Amino acid sequence: MSEPLRIALAGLGTVGGGVIRLIETNADLIARRAERRIEIVAVAARDRSKDRGVDLSRYAWEDDMTAMAARPDVDVVVELVGGSDGPALTLARNTLAAGKDLVTANKAMIAHHGLELAALAEKADAALKFEAAVAGGIPVIKSLKEGMAANDIKRVYGILNGTCNYILSTMEDTGRDFADVLAEAQAKGYAEADPTFDIDGIDAAHKLAILSSVAFGTRMDFKSVTTRGIRRLLAADIAQADVLGYYIRLIGMADTEVDASGQRRLVQRVQPHLVHRDHPLAHVDGATNAVVAEGNFVGRLLFQGAGAGDGPTASAVVADLIDIARGDIGAPFSIPVAELGEAPAAETGDRIGSAYIRFNVADRPGALAEITAAMRDAGVSIESLIQKGTPGLAAGDADTVLVHMVTHDGPESAIGRAMALLCDSPCLTEPPVVLPILDE
Amino acid sequence: MSEPLRIALAGLGTVGGGVIRLIETNADLIARRAERRIEIVAVAARDRSKDRGVDLSRYAWEDDMTAMAARPDVDVVVELVGGSDGPALTLARNTLAAGKDLVTANKAMIAHHGLELAALAEKADAALKFEAAVAGGIPVIKSLKEGMAANDIKRVYGILNGTCNYILSTMEDTGRDFADVLAEAQAKGYAEADPTFDIDGIDAAHKLAILSSVAFGTRMDFKSVTTRGIRRLLAADIAQADVLGYYIRLIGMADTEVDASGQRRLVQRVQPHLVHRDHPLAHVDGATNAVVAEGNFVGRLLFQGAGAGDGPTASAVVADLIDIARGDIGAPFSIPVAELGEAPAAETGDRIGSAYIRFNVADRPGALAEITAAMRDAGVSIESLIQKGTPGLAAGDADTVLVHMVTHDGPESAIGRAMALLCDSPCLTEPPVVLPILDE
Ligand SMILES: NC(=O)c1ccc[n+]([C@@H]2O[C@H](COP(=O)([O-])OP(=O)(O)OC[C@H]3O[C@@H](n4cnc5c(N)ncnc54)[C@H](OP(=O)(O)O)[C@@H]3O)[C@@H](O)[C@H]2O)c1
Ligand SMILES: NC(=O)c1ccc[n+]([C@@H]2O[C@H](COP(=O)([O-])OP(=O)(O)OC[C@H]3O[C@@H](n4cnc5c(N)ncnc54)[C@H](OP(=O)(O)O)[C@@H]3O)[C@@H](O)[C@H]2O)c1
Numbered sequence: 001m002s003e004p005l006r007i008a009l010a011g012l013g014t015v016g017g018g019v020i021r022l023i024e025t026n027a028d029l030i031a032r033r034a035e036r037r038i039e040i041v042a043v044a045a046r047d048r049s050k051d052r053g054v055d056l057s058r059y060a061w062e063d064d065m066t067a068m069a070a071r072p073d074v075d076v077v078v079e080l081v082g083g084s085d086g087p088a089l090t091l092a093r094n095t096l097a098a099g100k101d102l103v104t105a106n107k108a109m110i111a112h113h114g115l116e117l118a119a120l121a122e123k124a125d126a127a128l129k130f131e132a133a134v135a136g137g138i139p140v141i142k143s144l145k146e147g148m149a150a151n152d153i154k155r156v157y158g159i160l161n162g163t164c165n166y167i168l169s170t171m172e173d174t175g176r177d178f179a180d181v182l183a184e185a186q187a188k189g190y191a192e193a194d195p196t197f198d199i200d201g202i203d204a205a206h207k208l209a210i211l212s213s214v215a216f217g218t219r220m221d222f223k224s225v226t227t228r229g230i231r232r233l234l235a236a237d238i239a240q241a242d243v244l245g246y247y248i249r250l251i252g253m254a255d256t257e258v259d260a261s262g263q264r265r266l267v268q269r270v271q272p273h274l275v276h277r278d279h280p281l282a283h284v285d286g287a288t289n290a291v292v293a294e295g296n297f298v299g300r301l302l303f304q305g306a307g308a309g310d311g312p313t314a315s316a317v318v319a320d321l322i323d324i325a326r327g328d329i330g331a332p333f334s335i336p337v338a339e340l341g342e343a344p345a346a347e348t349g350d351r352i353g354s355a356y357i358r359f360n361v362a363d364r365p366g367a368l369a370e371i372t373a374a375m376r377d378a379g380v381s382i383e384s385l386i387q388k389g390t391p392g393l394a395a396g397d398a399d400t401v402l403v404h405m406v407t408h409d410g411p412e413s414a415i416g417r418a419m420a421l422l423c424d425s426p427c428l429t430e431p432p433v434v435l436p437i438l439d440e
Numbered sequence: 441m442s443e444p445l446r447i448a449l450a451g452l453g454t455v456g457g458g459v460i461r462l463i464e465t466n467a468d469l470i471a472r473r474a475e476r477r478i479e480i481v482a483v484a485a486r487d488r489s490k491d492r493g494v495d496l497s498r499y500a501w502e503d504d505m506t507a508m509a510a511r512p513d514v515d516v517v518v519e520l521v522g523g524s525d526g527p528a529l530t531l532a533r534n535t536l537a538a539g540k541d542l543v544t545a546n547k548a549m550i551a552h553h554g555l556e557l558a559a560l561a562e563k564a565d566a567a568l569k570f571e572a573a574v575a576g577g578i579p580v581i582k583s584l585k586e587g588m589a590a591n592d593i594k595r596v597y598g599i600l601n602g603t604c605n606y607i608l609s610t611m612e613d614t615g616r617d618f619a620d621v622l623a624e625a626q627a628k629g630y631a632e633a634d635p636t637f638d639i640d641g642i643d644a645a646h647k648l649a650i651l652s653s654v655a656f657g658t659r660m661d662f663k664s665v666t667t668r669g670i671r672r673l674l675a676a677d678i679a680q681a682d683v684l685g686y687y688i689r690l691i692g693m694a695d696t697e698v699d700a701s702g703q704r705r706l707v708q709r710v711q712p713h714l715v716h717r718d719h720p721l722a723h724v725d726g727a728t729n730a731v732v733a734e735g736n737f738v739g740r741l742l743f744q745g746a747g748a749g750d751g752p753t754a755s756a757v758v759a760d761l762i763d764i765a766r767g768d769i770g771a772p773f774s775i776p777v778a779e780l781g782e783a784p785a786a787e788t789g790d791r792i793g794s795a796y797i798r799f800n801v802a803d804r805p806g807a808l809a810e811i812t813a814a815m816r817d818a819g820v821s822i823e824s825l826i827q828k829g830t831p832g833l834a835a836g837d838a839d840t841v842l843v844h845m846v847t848h849d850g851p852e853s854a855i856g857r858a859m860a861l862l863c864d865s866p867c868l869t870e871p872p873v874v875l876p877i878l879d880e
Contacts, residue, residue, distance in 0.1 A: 022737050026592055032657065032775045033589045131587075137738035139587025146586075147571075147579025149473045150758035152466055217472065280744065283723055297462050298577035298755035301745035304720065305738065315738035318590035328768050335472045 004037040005325040007103075008068040009059075010091055011080030012045040012052050015105050015132070018310030019078065019317050020054045030318065034325035038318070041073050069094035076101040076127075076324055078317060084108035096120035096128065101329075103320045105132035105313055111206035111222040114213070115340070118332040128332040129320035134207040135160060135289040137312025138305040139319060144215045144293060145334040151295025153215040157253035157438075160207040160270075162287035162307040163191045163198040164230050164250040168238070168272075169285040172247065177235045190287065200229035201270040204252045212254035212268055215293060217335045218343040221266070228271040232433050237358055240386065240404045244356075246274040247282045251438060257346045265346035274356050274437040280304075281438070349413030354383070357415070358433045359403040361387075367427040371403065374425075378418035381408040400429045406437070444477040445765040447543075448508040449499075450531055451520030452485040452492050455545050455572070458750030459518065459757050460494045470758065474765035478758070481513050509534035516541040516567075516764055518757060524548035536560035536568065541769075543760045545572035545753055551646035551662040554653070555780075558772040568772040569760035574647040575600060575729040577752025578745040579759060584655045584733060585774040591735025593655040597693035597878075600647040600710075602727030602747040603631045603638035604670050604690040608678070608712075609725040612687065617675045630727065640669035641710040644692045652694035652708055655733060657775045658783040661706070668711040672873050677798055680826065680844045684796075686714040687722045691878060697786045705786035714796050714877040720744075721878070789853030794823070797855070798873045799843040801827075807867040811843065814865075818858035821848040840869045846877070 009016055023030065023038055031037045043056055044065035062068055066087060068077050077095040079102060081088045088109055095102045096117060104110065110117070110130050121128035131141045135158070144153065159165050163185065170181045182199065185191035197203045209222040230250055241248050255267040275282045280302050284290040289307025294300050306312035323330075333340060361367045368387065375382055386404045407415065415434060422428060449456055463470065463478055471477045483496055484505035502508055506527060508517050517535040519542065521528045528549050535542045537560060544550065550557070550570050561568035571581045575598070584593065599605050603625065610621045622639065625631035637643045645665040653660040670690055681688050691713040697705045715722045720742050724730040729747025734740050746752035763770075773780060801807045808827065815822055826844045847855065855874060862868060 018737070022590055026590060026736070029592055029657070030590060032779055033585075035776075138741060139583050142587050143579050143583065145473075146763065147582050147759055148755065149762045150462055150466060150470060150755050152469055217469070278723075280720075280723060283718075283720060295755060296466070297458070297751040297758075299746045299749075299752055301578060301743070303741070303743055305741040309739075311737040312739055315588065315590050315735060318737075319587055322589045323586060326768075326770065328766075330766065336475075339472055 002036040004039040005034070005076060005321065006039050006041045006074050007076045007078055007321065008042040008062070008071060008074040009040055009078045009080065010044045010065040010068060011082070012043060013080065014310045015313045015317065016045070016080040017052050017054060018314030019080065022311070022314040022318050030322060034322040036325050038321055038325060042068055042071060044068060066091045066094055069098045069100060074100060076103060076321060078321070079104040079106055080317070082106055082108065084112040089113060092117055093120065096124055096126055099124040099126055101127035101324050103129045103317055103324070105130070105317055107133040107203065107206040107210060111209045111220065114210065114220050114332070115337060119337045121332055122337060127324050127329040129323065130210070131320050132313045132316035134210050135291055136305070136307040136309065137315045138289060138291065138303045138307070139316065140211070140291045140303050141214055143301070143303055144211070145330065148293060148295050148298060148301065151297050154294045154296065155255045156211050156215040156291065156293045157251055158291035159249055159281060159284050159289050160204040160252045160307070161198055161250055162289055163195065164204070165284065166190050166287045167199070168230060168248055168250065171233070171235055171238050175235050175239065178231065178233055199231055201227040201250065204250060204270045208252035208254055208268055208270055211291070212266060213333045213340065215254065216256055216266065216343065217333070217340055218266065219340045220333070221268070221343070221345070224266070224345040225268040225270060230272055233272060236402055237433065241274050241356065244406065245277050246437070247277065248272050248435065249275045249281055249284070251275070251281070256343070259346070264341065264343050266343040267346045267348055267351070272435050274435055276438070276440065279438060279440065349411060349416065351412045352409050353412060353439065354409050354437045355407050355415055356435045356437060357405045357407065359405070360400050360429045361403050362427055362429050363399045363401050364427070368403065370425055370427050371422065374418045374421040378421060379410065379414045380418050381410055383408045442476040444479040445474070445516060445761065446479050446481045446514050447516045447518055447761065448482040448502070448511060448514040449480055449518050449520065450484045450505040450508060451522070452483060453520065454750050455753045455757065456485070456520040457492050457494060458754030459520065462751070462754040462758050470762060474762040476765050478761055478765060482508055482511060484508060506531045506534055509538045509540060514540060516543060516761060518761070519544040519546055520757070522546055522548070524552040529553060532557055533560065536564055536566055539564040539566055541567040541764050543569045543757055543764070545570070545757055547573040547643065547646040547650060551649045551660065554650065554660050554772070555777060559777045561772060562777055567764050567769040569763065570650070571760050572753045572756035574650050575731055576745070576747040576749065577755045578729060578731065578743045578747070579756065580651070580731045580743050581654055583741070583743055584651070585770065588733060588735050588738060588741065591737050594734045594736065595695045596651050596655045596731065596733045597691055598731035599689055599721060599724050599729050600644040600692045600747070601638055601690060602729055603635065604644070605724065606630050606727045607639070608670060608688055608690065611673070611675055611678050615675050615679065618671065618673055639671055641667040641690065644690060644710045648692035648694055648708055648710055651731070652706060653773045653780065655694065656696055656706070656783065657773070657780055658706060659780045660773070661708070661783070661785070664706070664785040665708040665710060670712055673712060676842050677873065681714050681796065684846065685717050686877070687717065688712050688875065689715045689721055689724070691715070691721070696783070699786070704781065704783050706783040707786045707788055707791070712875050714875055716878070716880065719878060719880065789851060789856065791852045792849050793852060793879065794849050794877045795847050795855055796875045796877060797845045797847065799845070800840050800869045801843050802867055802869050803839045803841050804867070808843065810865055810867050811862065814858045814861040818861060819850070819854045820858050821850055823848045
């Protein structure tokens with residue numbers, strides 16, 4: 001057996017603690033599969049005195065984690081601190097500049113600085129691996145880069161945020177409203193005290209930008225991801241979707257198009273969608289993640305599992321370490337950085353699809369006529385329209401009713417025009433909620 | 441870019457034709473991901489004059505495919521002929537003995553001779569890869585060997601035969617009986633003229649033996665796989681399962697146990713199961729395959745996609761070639777052959793589970809009393825028992841009625857004892873059908 005692979009661990013929180021437990025528990029089988037042992041040499045966190053439920057006395061403690069990159073006894077640095085910039089980024093840069101391999105679970109950092117880090121890694125002939133950054137324990141980066149490597153991948157989408165999926169499936173099961181379920185999720189530790197990154201779709205957008213670069217071989221472009229979260233969804237939306245045969249899921253979707261001039265363009269969006277009961281993503285419940293990828297030969301593949309948590313995330317981190325131990329470095333984004341294609345954001349107005357729209361309507365004469373006229377004038381064809389007697393929102397909104405509409409397939413720009421026509425309407429008490437219906 | 445990887449293709453049928461089309465269609469992107477081109481040098485099949493819809497004039501033709509192994513202009517032989525022995529096996533042995541890499545989709549050959557071939561490959565420092573042999577386009581071998589490499593895998597199971605799943609889901613959708621749906625599937629080309637390997641579970645058993653060796657790091661043991669197919673299932677079983685909240689799926693299941701002496705033992709079985717509506721495998725329809733694997737850190741992962749067909753299978757074959765082109769050889773069964781553990785078959789009588797049992801009962805007094813007495817005497821606890829008025833089988837069986845039973849959780853040996861008590865009973869017109877209920 002070769003020399004052990006010596007690693008330094010920065011960050012000893014949920015994921016870092018999990019990695020230590022995993023490496024200790026499964027040491028022998030890891031050594032068999034990696035054909036060498038994986039040895040933790042040094043660790044770092046903020047607070048040296050915190051009890052982390054694991055015995056750290058065997059490992060050197062670094063007060064300044066960025067110094068790990070310079071340790072001559074370390075082959076790989078594992079960054080499990082978090083944050084797109086700051087010390088995590090400094091450590092990542094130093095590690096790769098020192099010619100050492102870097103493994104990270106930090107989607108924010110990879111989404112913002114992945115290309116720069118990949119270029120550093122290539123220059124140093126070092127590995128940059130981030131399986132844990134997307135969909136936790138699911139080996140989706142490996143599956144896209146290697147398992148589907150023979151395919152032109154056309155589209156990749158999925159449920160990328162466990163917190164949102166937990167909230168949506170709990171709203172579904174209990175009929176309760178968003179704010180109520182969020183508060184409970186926070187109390188139970190399923191949602192952060194500041195849940196913005198999760199529920200506004202930013203975390204999913206980080207993951208989507210990474211997925212689409214790996215899948216399509218294009219330069220990562222996080223700022224072009226259109227992001228809408230789940231804050232505005234009501235129990236009534238979920239109930240109405242159910243009647244129509246759908247579930248509501250926060251979907252990150254990356255799709256490729258070729259424009260009139262032959263330029264490949266990308267659509268990258270995170271937003272709640274209606275997902276038909278027969279679609280495999282409809283049955284993904286709780287904090288589970290799932291990713292669908294479509295290749296020109298393999299067709300549609302689905303990967304499903306735990307998207308977060310100490311065990312699953314550690315499993316992905318250590319899989320990256322085993323690859324490195326086996327000498328499998330690979331290009332971080334599937335092809336060398338210099339060959340990654342440019343893919344400007346698509347003009348999405350021409351995309352054809354159907355949508356669910358919910359209007360909060362002031363309960364007064366002519367409201368429905370105004371909405372339907374706007375649809376007609378914008379060229380949106382209505383498949384169904386439901387106005388229930390139930391008041392839209394609780395106390396204080398007694399004179400608001402909800403109108404639910406499903407459109408026929410048509411260009412997205414038409415719905416945009418209809419929304420523009422209605423934007424100043426006194427009939428609406430708040431802006432409509434538009435949810436695309438995921439096609440099969 | 442390095443020298444091209446030069447391959448010889450033996451077998452130009454469904455999969456071989458797909459591989460040629462894929463390598464030609466996606467040549468540039470394959471070269472980018474593999475960092476070298478993949479070039480077909482030579483091809484072989486039985487009939488040189490057959491039109492295969494691809495232009496073969498660029499490739500050397502070998503009349504005797506086993507000679508491919510000796511060609512100095514070939515790095516990798518791709519065996520897509522089939523058959524556990526015969527020319528495919530000769531070619532495989534010659535290839536590895538010559539120090540060349542072998543890629544195959546041949547599950548029968550790997551299930552029977554995989555260990556011998558892996559030992560040859562190790563000796564020659566050559567690759568032996570067979571992603572396409574299990575679950576077609578789904579990268580499940582890679583996911584078990586690499587994506588889940590950090591985990592002690594406890595159990596792996598799934599829907600491994602698309603023909604059976606197509607037949608079962610068509611029976612489900614149409615209410616038609618097995619023979620009728622099989623005949624249609626044969627007419628449509630979804631089932632072979634001789635469907636034995638598929639519908640009797642042998643094909644799934646080949647795949648299961650391979651999966652379990654890779655997942656558990658144990659010596660492959662195909663002969664210990666208990667195999668029961670789907671021939672005896674009736675539309676009435678499917679209808680009754682549906683009433684109870686289940687779908688019937690042919691499941692290949694490999695599970696590990698540790699016996700009293702500390703010896704790890706394997707349960708390997710292919711048989712139809714009742715799968716609860718809430719289980720992700722319940723919604724796997726048509727010819728789709730799906731595999732669930734459970735690791736001690738990652739929890740439960742699901743992989744789903746096309747299990748057969750030219751495009752998906754070719755996708756897996758070429759993924760293996762890209763790995764080889766990138767220099768990623770790896771141990772065929774995840775660890776070196778010498779380190780694969782022995783895992784004798786478990787004594788399964790102690791396993792606890794519940795089951796669905798269908799009895800074809802001669803319509804005469806005392807039949808139910810006899811069945812229920814046998815259950816009581818064997819110690820099987822009955823959860824529900826349904827006897828419908830409908831005759832069990834069509835013409836000629838007008839005096840047979842069906843009795844459907846669901847048992848409470850209990851040891852499997854008790855059900856075995858009850859069946860033994862009933863085996864000579866004149867009350868039963870044929871042996872009962874026992875289907876385990878898949879636990880969550
Ligand atoms: N949690 C998940 O399920 C999950 C899943 C996928 C990806 N990730 C990613 O994994 C990373 C870590 O997540 P986590 O949930 O493990 O976070 P966490 O529990 O908050 O742990 C963060 C760790 O980083 C340490 N740290 C923070 N700032 C530091 C500094 N300046 N110098 C040294 N150490 C510092 C903290 O030290 P103290 O303990 O001393 O405070 C703590 O040990 C993040 O990038 C996250 O996005 C997490
Ligand atoms: N079909 C699938 O979807 C699928 C999926 C997964 C795995 N597989 C596996 O892939 C392998 C190939 O399957 P397939 O469906 O492609 O089979 P196929 O369509 O029957 O093709 C078999 C090919 O092998 C050639 N062949 C047979 N005997 C030969 C011999 N003695 N010498 C030279 N060539 C010979 C045949 O030549 P002629 O064309 O001249 O008759 C034919 O081209 C099998 O191991 C199968 O289990 C298939």
